[in-house]
Amino acid sequence: MRTEYVVICLDCRLYGCNVADEQSKLIDLTNKGLYFLDRIITCQIGEVINLLVNNYGGIHKFELLDFECLDRQIRQSVEYCEDLQEDWSPREMVSYYTGQELPLQAENQLEETLCLLTDCYKEIKIRGKDEWPRIEKIEIPVNRVLYDLTAKGIEFRHDRLEDLCRAQHKKLYRAFNRIQLDFCQVQPDVEAVCNQLDIPIQYLKYGRLKTLCKKYPVLKPFHDVEKAERNLRLLTYLSAIRKNLTMVKPIVKPMGTRTSRIIMREPSLQNMSKEFRGLLNCPSHSFVEHRYLYVDYSQFEAGILAGLTKNKGLIDLYEKNEIYSEIERIVGCDRQEAKIHFYCFIYGGKCTTRLKKFFDRYCPEPELKKLITPKAASLLGNNRNFDIDADSNKILNHIIQSTGSLIFKQALIDVYKCYRWKVELVLPLHDGALYKITDQDIRDDDVFRIYREAFQKWIPGVSPIVKCQQFFPAEM
Numbered sequence: 001m002r003t004e005y006v007v008i009c010l011d012c013r014l015y016g017c018n019v020a021d022e023q024s025k026l027i028d029l030t031n032k033g034l035y036f037l038d039r040i041i042t043c044q045i046g047e048v049i050n051l052l053v054n055n056y057g058g059i060h061k062f063e064l065l066d067f068e069c070l071d072r073q074i075r076q077s078v079e080y081c082e083d084l085q086e087d088w089s090p091r092e093m094v095s096y097y098t099g100q101e102l103p104l105q106a107e108n109q110l111e112e113t114l115c116l117l118t119d120c121y122k123e124i125k126i127r128g129k130d131e132w133p134r135i136e137k138i139e140i141p142v143n144r145v146l147y148d149l150t151a152k153g154i155e156f157r158h159d160r161l162e163d164l165c166r167a168q169h170k171k172l173y174r175a176f177n178r179i180q181l182d183f184c185q186v187q188p189d190v191e192a193v194c195n196q197l198d199i200p201i202q203y204l205k206y207g208r209l210k211t212l213c214k215k216y217p218v219l220k221p222f223h224d225v226e227k228a229e230r231n232l233r234l235l236t237y238l239s240a241i242r243k244n245l246t247m248v249k250p251i252v253k254p255m256g257t258r259t260s261r262i263i264m265r266e267p268s269l270q271n272m273s274k275e276f277r278g279l280l281n282c283p284s285h286s287f288v289e290h291r292y293l294y295v296d297y298s299q300f301e302a303g304i305l306a307g308l309t310k311n312k313g314l315i316d317l318y319e320k321n322e323i324y325s326e327i328e329r330i331v332g333c334d335r336q337e338a339k340i341h342f343y344c345f346i347y348g349g350k351c352t353t354r355l356k357k358f359f360d361r362y363c364p365e366p367e368l369k370k371l372i373t374p375k376a377a378s379l380l381g382n383n384r385n386f387d388i389d390a391d392s393n394k395i396l397n398h399i400i401q402s403t404g405s406l407i408f409k410q411a412l413i414d415v416y417k418c419y420r421w422k423v424e425l426v427l428p429l430h431d432g433a434l435y436k437i438t439d440q441d442i443r444d445d446d447v448f449r450i451y452r453e454a455f456q457k458w459i460p461g462v463s464p465i466v467k468c469q470q471f472f473p474a475e476m
Contacts, residue, residue: 002063004039005029006118009047010107014055016040017114019122024115031055039063039140041070041121043090045147046251053151063140064147067093067117069255070135074128076258077383083258090117097123134381139254142409145416146252146262149425153247154269155282161239164276168232175224182221190222202350208343214336230271237267238279246282254409259401260382262409262428270429274473280426280434281472288438293423294471295447296432297408297455297464299323301346304400304407305363307459308371314362319463330358346400348393371399378402379458403458404431411454415447423447434471444468 005016005027013030019041027033034040034056042048045066052059071093075081091102097120103109125132179188190209194201199216209223238248248267256263264270272279281292297303302323306314317323327338331354341355351359359365376395377383382402386395408431415423415435422439435447448466455464 002037002039003035004041004121005034006041006114006121007044007048008042008106008110008114008117009044009051010110012051014048014051015110015114017118019118024111024118026111026114034062036061037063039065041065041067041117043067043117046150046249049147049151059147059151060144064143065135065140066143066253067121069139069253070124070128071096072258073135073139073255073260073382074124074131076385077131077381078127078385080385080387081258094120097127131381131383134378138380138406138409138413139260141413141416142262143254145412145425146254146428148416149428150249150252152424153249154280154426155247156238156279157282158238158242158246158279161235161242161279165232165235165239168228168235172225172228172232175221175228178221179225188222188225190219193219193222200352202344202348202352208339211336211339211343215334215340227273230268231273231276234267234269234272235276257401258384259398260378260405260409261401261430262405264428269427278472289440290436290438291440292426292471293435293437293444293447294432294469295435295444295451296429296467296469297451298467299465300404300431301400302342303455303462303464304403304459305346307462308399308403309363309367310461311363311367315462317362319465321465326362327355327358330361331355347397350393368396371396376402378406380406382406407455407458410457411451414450414454418450419447432469 004019006019007014007016007029013028016027016029017024018027030051040048040062042064043066045064048064049059052062056062067090068088072088075096094100094102094116098116100116100119102116103113106113128135176188179185183193185192191201193199197216197218199212209219209226213220213223241248248269250264250269251266253263253265254260269280283290298321299318302314303318306318317326324335324338324342327333327341328335331338331341333341333354341352344350344352345355345359359368372388372392372395374386374388375383376386376398378399382405384398384402386398388395408428412425412428412433416425419439419442422437422442424436424438426434426436437447448468451466452464455466456462
């Protein structure tokens with residue numbers, strides 16, 4: 001029978017409390033005491049993973065829950081929450097759920113600390129009973145996939161890292177100089193430029209700066225700064241560890257956003273520019289013959305919207321991969337502006353006057369209004385309370401994005417279950433994933449089929465567009 005333990009790592013040892021033990025006795029679980037499918041709940045997911053790998057031979061035997069992700073998912077389902085903030089803390093969590101204060105020095109009051117964390121977990125389960133089906137069916141299984149990736153690490157090349165860092169440093173300051181000289185700004189303020197040029201502010205807020213630059217090239221220096229800063233942080237991090245390691249173990253947050261999207265930190269490999277993806281192409285480091293496969297849902301949000309509204313016209317457009325083409329035709333714009341209009345709607349709930357013509361035809365307002373409620377959710381959990389007056393523009397986005405995370409996580413789980421050891425997850429992205437396939441009898445379409453079935457499990461009646469995309473640049 002599975003046992004639930006709330007645990008703390010201290011001085012390379014693992015201490016826990018059995019959740020079912022009314023006395024909450026302290027147990028040393030460092031080398032023994034954990035059994036197959038025992039559930040481990042912790043605030044120290046990275047340290048716990050390392051200890052389980054060293055002392056128990058891996059994490060795949062166990063079910064792991066991160067208190068931070070669990071707290072955020074449950075809390076937003078029971079009360080109104082602002083957009084996700086970075087400043088999460090165990091102390092605030094325990095105070096919120098139990099009204100008690102964690103000791104300031106947990107190492108000196110270990111038993112009391114574990115007892116309070118255990119009480120907190122029990123209260124989370126009570127308040128989060130409506131979310132628990134999602135936790136059991138999706139979050140715990142996908143945690144196994146993602147934490148297994150963390151335990152193994154992600155291999156990277158380091159032969160050119162210093163040169164790449166120098167090049168990005170030059171690009172960053174070249175872009176800064178252009179902004180200072182061309183726009184007379186000490187610090188980049190792209191919103192001010194948009195106001196000066198009468199570029200609709202919703203384009204900037206809900207569109208993608210990269211896409212905006214194709215329509216408005218004057219904004220390119222601002223995108224260059226954003227891109228170079230992001231790349232420099234990532235490359236510098238890899239460069240700092242390269243002398244001792246050829247593997248990086250990022251922190252993975254399976255619920256990294258309010259919509260339960262997967263986020264990686266330290267480093268944020270998901271935000272790596274395409275030109276540097278070759279750093280993850282490490283054929284010479286492996287003794288096993290393999291190939292890489294990047295599988296991706298195309299026009300993912302559009303397909304979800306079509307399925308949720310059940311609008312036959314929109315479904316037909318999506319299945320033919322003609323959403324943007326039809327927006328171009330009806331709105332009278334080019335493809336880049338069609339994407340900007342659509343992103344504004346999907347990410348910000350802003351239907352521009354010109355885009356309204358498209359939705360009047362393919363997804364009228366009454367059909368969309370059926371989806372809008374103060375408590376928005378995916379098709380399985382990930383509930384979030386909204387102020388329907390103040391947050392009306394966020395509700396549809398939450399429904400679509402949280403359903404997207406549900407489908408994507410289902411696909412990750414199903415590939416893992418079918419082909420574990422043979423198809424290894426290398427990197428999850430927004431709506432696609434890079435895999436390393438070591439069994440040459442497994443065809444690309446075997447993985448595509450799993451992704452299609454995951455989509456249709458939650459959105460029946462829609463045939464998703466699943467593609468093999470070029471992940472690595474031609475050369476780096």
